[in-house]
Amino acid sequence: MVVKKRLDSGFRGFQVPAIPRHPRSARRRVPFKKPVENDPACAFELLASLAGKLLRESESSASSNASGGNHQPAFSQCVVEQERHDEVKPPMEEGIHNGSCAERIFMTEMGSRKSGVKPLDYVETDSALESISVRKNSDCWEKTEPDVKSDIFKWESKFGNHSNRLVKVPEDQEADNSAFEGLSLGDKISLNDPFELCTKSPVGLALVNSNSDVKSPFHGELFPNASFSGHGNDIKLGFIDDDENFIRCNKVCTKSAFRPKQHISHRIIRKTSKPWKVAPKLKDRGHSRFDEGVKTLNRKRKTCYSFERSQHCTLFKRRKFFDRGSVVTSDGGFSSDSVSDSREKGVDGDSPSSSGKLQQSKDSHVKFSIKSFRIPELYIEVPEIATVGSLKRTVMEAVMTILGGGVHVGVLVQGKNVKDDNKTLLQSGVSCKENLDKLGFMLEPNSFEVSPAVCVGDPSQCETPQPSRSQGTPVLDSGVTDTVKDNSLLTNTGNHVEINHDPTSWPTDDTADKLTPDSRALVAVPNRSTKALTLVPVNQKTRRSELVHRRTRRPFSVSEVEALVQAVEELGTGRWRDVKLQAFEGADHRTYVDLKDKWKTLVHTAKISPQQRRGEPVPQELLNRVLAAHAYWSRHQAKQHGKHQAATMNITEA
DNA sequence: ATTAGGG
């Protein structure tokens, strides 16, 4: 039995919480690579494993230390990262990861004791509490300060370190390590969403801001007493947000909130021991779905994580943004970052992940956040007995397949695809108040006409009066929020996928497909491998050839035509299966559909003048027979039809 | 799985 589900909503379900994106240097421009070996789908599991590993390391370390009596907390420092993330950052990925910004995990082993932990690829610990050199992996990290006095996991948003979060995992909290196996520090993993889980916790989260220059409203001490000293086992998970926390501004991004990219490249992780205080806000930002997840998590692991999330979207090019005091961006490329944190109020009520907002400000700038992108429809087919894990992987594969070919963003205004990239927002109507609700973004696989930069004309041209929109209306809504309930541990992906399309979720949905037929696409290819399922992108222009080969053309020979005509003369034109069996039994490459098609063409050929015919000429004699048979069976069929109906009626009556 | 038709 197979479960076929049409993910009608496309992967819109993959929430793309408005998460801040950072300029990530040229990397962003690198064509999206195909997913690497790391199975993204396993990210969560990996994360879990990693965490477990870490915990264990920490514990063992602690115990060993304990024996020695006085001891310093052992720290583990390592970086976990899915490299792919550095280079592959299609907007969609945000969706995939559901805004969980943490893709890179830094586990810090601060103690001189490493508990057998291997050196990290990215971070080198000089020694306990010394400065930490962070590999300049993505020109985002350089040096960290040694303030960390307790174990800390720093999770950096793979997307550009925008969200600072510090999650603390007190040792006293029983962590279920059972699930964490086989992962060693330094292992690379991706956090595809785990954040949702890990970051949802009542415990509260400390925001680690590496950029002291920028004071976002969120900066503050989350955990007044973040250190859990005395136990050396305490672990904090920190989401390191480097720069642009700015966008965090609840209202509109203020100039001061932004800073040039240059700074970004010199990010410093600092004073994790003094996380910015954000607790109060945390609550405000607690999103229903996250909360749910947290509960579950806590229930299961008693591990508390909390998080502070910054979500913003940037649609403007950085330079411009900067010049105008309001643009943030990522190296010119379009990013799904939201320009501002539109969730000023009502955050509690609606889950941020499912709602986006667009607002206009007085300064003629269109500001909004993107909650999610519409993603080309995916069709997935998996056996009922497939595991959730396989489903996740499958979905991930599907998504990555799309991404693998590169994606670009499409902009929809009132359901219409705005293809002219040179249009200004004003011209496109994006800035129109009426269209605010109808602004949508979608990912389009493998575009041929580049220009990923969607929007943005010149902001200064947005002169339309822009009454600030009241918070609520989501521009993009995945409507998934509700689905994330108890199974937070299982779902990331799954929960974010809407199985049933809810038209109301996506205002632009109805037209999206029509507008971009090429972008709709993935179909399940049954039985293609041992895997639960295989997804094949349907983007015909670019991928079908790779995945679903068109059968090689095999012109019918005259003898074949003769056999066909013979069979049809006897059997008629409505029994192709029989024709196949009778005349092409052994010809596996000729399906009854082929025969039917051939007959169709034969009839057509017979009707046209010989000059118009192409290919190997078919004897006129045969064509004549074709016409005769066609005429005959056409009439016969009509009669048969009538008889059949009559018969049916009689039966019914009888 | 077949059949019928449009692309």
Add this chain to the structure above:
DNA sequence: CCCTAAT
């Protein structure tokens, strides 16, 4: 030939 809808 492909793709779909309808059987």
